Amino acid sequence: MLYRQKKDTYIRNYDGLGYITSTGIFNDRIVNESGTIFLCALSRKPQSLDELIDKILPQFTDVDRDTIKKDAEEFYDTLVQDGFIVKGENEEELNVKDIGFTYTAVQPKTIREDFSPTIQRADSDTQEFLEKHFNGRPHLTTFQIELTSKCNERCVHCYIPHKFKLYNISDELYYNTLEQLSKMGVLSVTLSGGECMCHPKFKEYLRAAKNYDFYVNILSNLTLLDDEIIEIMKDSNVSSVQTSLYSMIPEHHDAITQLKGSFYKTSDNILKLIENDLPLHVSCPTMKGNKDDYGDVLKWCHEHKIRAQTDYIMMAAYNHETENLANRLSVDEAGKVISDVLSGDIDYQKAILSPDFVKRCNEAVFNPERRLCGAGVSSCCMVANGNVYPCPGWQEMVLGNLNETPLQEIWDNSEKINWIRGLKMKDLGHGECCKCDKAAFCTPCLFRNANKSPPGAPLEINRHFCAVAQKNKEIVLNWRKAKLKELGK
Secondary structure, three states: OEEEEOOOEEEEEEOOEEEEEEOOOOEEEEEOHHHHHHHHOOOOOOEEHHHHHHHHHHHOOOOOHHHHHHHHHHHHHHHHHOOOEEEEOOHHHHHHHOOOOOOOOOOOOEOOOOOOOOOOOOOHHHHHHHHHHOOOOOOOOEEEEEOEOOOOOOOOOOOOOHHHOOOEOOHHHHHHHHHHHHHOOOOEEEEEOOOHHHOOOHHHHHHHHHOOOOEEEEEOOOOOOOHHHHHHHHHOOOOEEEEEOOOOOHHHHHHHHOOOOHHHHHHHHHHHHHHOOOOEEEEEEOOHHHOOOHHHHHHHHHHOOOEEEEEOOOOOOOOOOOHHHHHOOOHHHHHHHHHHHHHHOHHHHHHHOOOOHHHHHHHOOOOOOOEOOOOOOOEEEEOOOOEEEOOOOOOOOOOEEOOOOOHHHHHHHOHHHHHHHHOEHHHHHHHHHHHOOOHHHOOOOHHHHHHHOOOOOOOOOOHHHHHHHHHHHHHHHHHHHHHHHHOOO
């Protein structure tokens, strides 16, 4: 009998703590020191139980082979049952069982505002567990690398001023960063830009990421995608590709990207990714130029079984220029998006109609002692010149530079990152947010606050999002009232 790690499963050893996660079943597992030895014996190559025992046995003293074999078989069979690894008589059987992601099996799904540039991997409990294991020190698991700040599009809403999109990452910096990430046990790496495919060595860089067995995500407008890149993506077991599609009307999409023909290039290449069973997420940022178009984008994605979402959140440029905000939806226009999303989300409707929904909304408050920001806790990012930031776009908050300081030192010792980690909800707006009755409909963001504030003050409340939260609350509660009346309740 042969055992093999599934193609969508990733294994890490965190100082004797074994961790396994799967992008296919959206689940993870932490095991003890003995379990870690069993876990780390697995690989992406088929191994018999006896071959695994040969690797495991030398690491135990005064334990006979039969006992180890019995324990290992039970351990591995549990992982098989839970969907992390595959078991079979031969490699052909393993391949049949190791299906991985395929559009023929997924259910059409449109997700709401909680969309993330990375696929859901591990819940907060996992990070909390890791923090305790590392004596309160946050552990880096997710890292974003900007390969180039250059971009072939000039999107009207972009929070990165086009005049600053000048740099390509160097070979030395890229490969050195991958090596550092591997030594730190980082699990997920996102390759981004600018437009990441503008880098002349994108293909080479993507191949290199495979060698470290990272969970690889790609952020791209897809206009430069070609067949060779698709084959590299498949060979590198890319876990997620995220792109933006602004409208099904070509002229509207192109007016936002300011690149003629971009709609056909992006939409055609979305279909190519589907044909090749590469996991795809589509975002439709909604603004004045496409405020009536997002519904058709979501419908098209739904028909093609693509996970998609609309997003009415727009942020000022990181240098505090606000010209891009001329494209932002007004509060009332954002309200229309909220209403439309609500009308099409059956799961959300069920939650709103639950008997205790209003009570929970009224009781929702921000805990003054709650950590204010998740940036710098399990993730951070870098740009092409080596600067490290807590999150993409917050480029005034430079934590350090990888050309000068190792990432581990920045992660552990940066005064700015430790300041961010120490912030509590009570620090935001001098505690005003902890008294707000819109807590259930609001997600404060330091990056959004800092970019809009001329002095770059992350703790200064962005009133636009307060108004949107109020509108959100009104729409949801009014919908609930009307629906209950319709149902005679």
